[in-house]
């Protein structure tokens with residue numbers, strides 16, 4: 061018996077993803093170690109103790125691969141190395157071992173839909189139709205010629221510039237497809253060699269010891285094989301959105317093989333010998349929301365992939381209106397359905413990331429605090445975007461400092477990518493160099509790790525309390541979810557239970573105070589409202605301030 065249990069991973073080890081808290085690091089912006097004003101791997105290593113203290117279970121690192129940085133690393137020129145800007149493979153190995161020493165899992169970003177135009181596959185592919193890599197990208201003949209001028213194969217648009225997604229290449233007398241930046245040619249996923257090459261990339265990193273993957277832009281992996289035009293969007297309004305929204309992208313994204321391909325990737329995670337240590341994979345795909353039931357859209361991923369080791373990001377915290385009614389319905393139906401799929405099925409929630417306006421900027425500080433209570437008491441895997449635990453907000457970037465290629469005609473994503481705020485020192489302790497790659501928030505002296513650690517009721521201390529309670533509670537990590545109180549328009553409540561341990565989360569989403577009557581007595585162990593302290597007595601009801609969220613602990617039966 062003893063020998064058997066030595067060989068098998070312990071139960072909790074097997075299921076580290078379920079119930080975990082994962083911290084997203086945008087490597088450029090977390091910590092600079094060499095004074096070039098850009099974050100790097102040694103910088104991350106130097107901050108692991110902070111993450112340990114925060115009690116997160118893992119980190120997800122946005123890309124650190126060699127890249128010309130047309131899309132800040134999401135244009136990968138070599139999938140199996142590190143860009144010198146961030147360090148070396150040796151640095152990465154050190155990061156892995158230092159993280160693992162602290163019991164922190166490491167999830168890395170895999171960008172399977174496109175490479176950089178400087179990737180050797182693309183250079184070869186572009187060179188000639190005879191090359192070994194000829195079919196590795198999406199090449200098409202022109203639809204015709206207007207005079208000498210070639211006409212693109214169809215009307216598809218790229219997501220960044222909102223212009224034609226086709227770029228003409230003289231050498232091949234053909235167009236290549238780029239769903240994103242012109243320097244990010246789409247790989248041809250219908251080619252099995254491409255799929256095998258990306259699987260080899262996963263194996264490379266698992267051999268080094270990474271624990272999982274965040275898989276980028278998966279909805280683009282399968283497209284209409286006939287490459288028909290996307291229909292015109294009759295609701296397009298140039299005042300809102302970009303020219304990309306001129307079309308409905310029903311042919312350029314989300315064809316059914318997306319799930320088949322992802323299933324192939326998830327199968328790699330349980331190959332021998334990788335299955336000795338449990339791995340997990342989270343896919344990035346914003347589900348279709350027009351005229352579709354979002355839950356069935358999410359379920360396509362759960363049914364499509366091996367749900368023991370893979371799950372889609374749940375982006376309701378970004379996409380769903382913050383209304384009690386909407387959220388109650390979603391939580392009830394979604395977790396009801398998920399639990400019928402089995403206890404191991406994971407819901408990876410992200411309320412923010414490097415592509416979205418910061419939570420505080422979307423909702424204001426009060427509601428952002430309440431949302432942290434929601435977020436960290438939900439089932440599944442909870443992703444925290446770096447700096448959200450400090451209440452960092454979007455930073456408005458003067459025109460001359462804009463870096464994001466997605467900022468065409470808008471503010472882009474730089475505002476949510478500014479340097480992490482560690483202290484009151486030079487560059488907020490992020491770098492010795494005052495010239496950081498993006499400017500700092502003007503109020504970093506008030507909002508930083510050093511100041512907030514000492515401040516009762518700070519964002520940071522609220523996050524710390526929440527993560528710490530989650531880590532100590534089976535109910536919050538692994539328990540079932542039941543939605544409570546279906547009547548009030550502005551109150552949302554749900555309980556989490558595991559055996560006899562039970563918590564209830566209550567949010568007041570109204571700008572007026574509200575009395576909440578408990579279904580069962582309990583102590584308020586956390587409140588999001590400034591100045592509201594935990595209660596020592598068992599209560600039967602509680603008066604919530606506007607936008608206050610509380611966590612109630614019920615006595616064990």
Ligand code: NOJ
Pocket residue numbers: 131134135171240276277344414415
């Ligand atoms: C999604 C990533 O999160 C985003 O930052 C990137 O620009 C696109 N995919 C393209 O890789």
Ligand code: MG
Pocket residue numbers: 092093094095096097098099100145
């Ligand atoms: Mg640096």
